[in-house]
Amino acid sequence: MGDIETNYTLAKAAITKRTAKMVEKYCLQYGYQDEIIFSHQKMALGVGDKEIEFLLHRFEEFSTLFPYLEVWDKEKLKEYEPRVVLDKDGNERPENIVGIGAKGEWTTVDYGKMSESMIENAQKQEGKTVDTYFNSQVTKIEKSDKRGYIVYVGEEKYYADFVVVNAGAHSLYIAHEMGYGHHLGCLPIAGSFYMTNEQMLNGKVYMIQNPKLPFAALHGDPDVLANGNTRFGPTALMMPKLERYKPGTYMDFWKTLRFDKNIAIALWKLLKESDIRSYIMRNFLFEVPILNKYLFLKDARKIVPSLQLNEFRYAKGFGGVRPQVLDKNEQKLMLGEASINPGTGILFNMTPSPGATSCLGNAERDLRFVVKYLGKNFDEDLFNQELTEGEYCVLPEPLESQKARVNLIRAEIARTQEKFDSSLSHSNVDEEFWDKPQSKL
Numbered sequence: 001m002g003d004i005e006t007n008y009t010l011a012k013a014a015i016t017k018r019t020a021k022m023v024e025k026y027c028l029q030y031g032y033q034d035e036i037i038f039s040h041q042k043m044a045l046g047v048g049d050k051e052i053e054f055l056l057h058r059f060e061e062f063s064t065l066f067p068y069l070e071v072w073d074k075e076k077l078k079e080y081e082p083r084v085v086l087d088k089d090g091n092e093r094p095e096n097i098v099g100i101g102a103k104g105e106w107t108t109v110d111y112g113k114m115s116e117s118m119i120e121n122a123q124k125q126e127g128k129t130v131d132t133y134f135n136s137q138v139t140k141i142e143k144s145d146k147r148g149y150i151v152y153v154g155e156e157k158y159y160a161d162f163v164v165v166n167a168g169a170h171s172l173y174i175a176h177e178m179g180y181g182h183h184l185g186c187l188p189i190a191g192s193f194y195m196t197n198e199q200m201l202n203g204k205v206y207m208i209q210n211p212k213l214p215f216a217a218l219h220g221d222p223d224v225l226a227n228g229n230t231r232f233g234p235t236a237l238m239m240p241k242l243e244r245y246k247p248g249t250y251m252d253f254w255k256t257l258r259f260d261k262n263i264a265i266a267l268w269k270l271l272k273e274s275d276i277r278s279y280i281m282r283n284f285l286f287e288v289p290i291l292n293k294y295l296f297l298k299d300a301r302k303i304v305p306s307l308q309l310n311e312f313r314y315a316k317g318f319g320g321v322r323p324q325v326l327d328k329n330e331q332k333l334m335l336g337e338a339s340i341n342p343g344t345g346i347l348f349n350m351t352p353s354p355g356a357t358s359c360l361g362n363a364e365r366d367l368r369f370v371v372k373y374l375g376k377n378f379d380e381d382l383f384n385q386e387l388t389e390g391e392y393c394v395l396p397e398p399l400e401s402q403k404a405r406v407n408l409i410r411a412e413i414a415r416t417q418e419k420f421d422s423s424l425s426h427s428n429v430d431e432e433f434w435d436k437p438q439s440k441l
């Protein structure tokens with residue numbers, strides 16, 4: 001991850017790559033291929049010359065970290081992902097397009113099944129006791145007079161030397177109740193998806209991120225839980241509740257936001273950007289029945305130009321809430337995950353995207369802290385051997401030829417532009433020129 005999501009800087013992509021590899025290595029060592037982890041082709045799609053140049057430049061920068069990335073022009077895209085290229089009459093879309101992508105990588109994980117497998121595998125460890133309690137709401141956590149913490153589940157009490165709170169947006173709620181993290185507030189951003197009636201894409205297709213927007217760009221994915229039908233999304237809707245499909249979390253939202261002057265300034269900083277304002281408004285409208293499909297169609301056609309209204313529907317019950325954290329001291333929205341570690345034997349994790357991809361990396365960070373705090377140790381060599389990869393940046397042979405290809409695409413765009421300009425200057429405009437630029441070369 002980080003290779004096709006264009007909101008990642010190289011540094012952030014390097015960190016995410018390591019943690020994503022941990023998930024991959026976990027799944028492969030237990031043979032969960034095509035059961036929990038799946039391989040699809042994937043790409044970031046550039047539409048129009050400006051986006052293409054952005055992507056080609058990004059390719060040059062990122063291909064050292066992700067040597068498997070390839071540059072796909074319109075002809076290659078016709079072969080790999082035809083619905084990205086062709087309109088409903090089978091003609092090429094008019095704009096120039098380029099994909100920067102990869103084939104044969106592990107791209108998709110069923111995180112529900114992966115969590116179940118982790119519990120099962122932990123329970124199989126000899127000499128260890130691992131208990132799980134489902135449907136048990138933690139109502140209070142308090143410091144014990146003797147040692148550690150008392151965790152209350154209704155009337156039941158559990159004693160712990162160390163507590164890690166991974167309760168989504170409610171982690172911050174619990175932290176606040178215990179007197180921690182008052183400099184942070186939570187802005188829950190719900191995400192919805194739209195599902196097509198059939199498989200439209202062979203792999204993941206990401207659009208280019210508007211750098212002013214803090215949320216992931218729209219993408220299309222084959223959904224492994226829906227027969228490979230294409231799932232478009234997510235949208236991003238600010239919502240005054242901490243959990244999407246659970247009643248009674250509105251009050252928790254207001255308590256966790258801790259609205260004051262600093263939060264107002266942080267929100268003002270977001271809203272004064274016109275791109276963000278119109279994005280927020282558009283995302284509200286994405287939740288309005290009927291209208292939402294018309295609006296979404298316009299956005300999704302940037303990926304699949306031939307998409308029709310009757311080919312997709314709002315995916316009811318899909319998605320959830322990303323707990324984006326507002327930092328009151330900095331008066332701004334924090335991107336990515338946030339963790340509160342007061343150093344007293346308790347941790348609180350808030351995990352918006354890419355919290356799933358980085359779950360094992362976060363677990364490693366917490367593990368290191370827990371063992372240190374409790375004066376224990378863990379088998380680091382075994383950990384590294386099982387879950388991490390030593391070397392990430394091995395350059396493959398064909399990189400230079402890929403770069404040459406990038407320059408060919410650039411030259412091709414320049415030639416096309418030149419030809420178009422010269423036809424203009426001779427007052428002899430070729431009306432069809434931009435409809436099929438490839439075929440005119």
Ligand SMILES: Cc1cc2nc3c(=O)[nH]c(=O)nc-3n(C[C@H](O)[C@H](O)[C@H](O)COP(=O)(O)OP(=O)(O)OC[C@H]3O[C@@H](n4cnc5c(N)ncnc54)[C@H](O)[C@@H]3O)c2cc1C
Nearest residue numbers: 137138167168170191234320321351352353354355356357
């Ligand atoms: C629309 C959308 C798109 C996303 N896309 C991506 C992506 O592309 N890549 C990626 O890596 N991540 C993505 N994420 C983020 C990812 O889903 C989360 O980071 C991940 O699910 C966080 O896992 P978690 O276990 O920390 O928290 P959660 O999955 O939020 O689980 C927390 C659980 O704690 C429970 N809980 C709350 N309070 C209590 C309590 N008091 N007692 C007991 N239980 C409690 C909640 O009910 C919930 O079941 C996306 C999220 C959304 C919503």
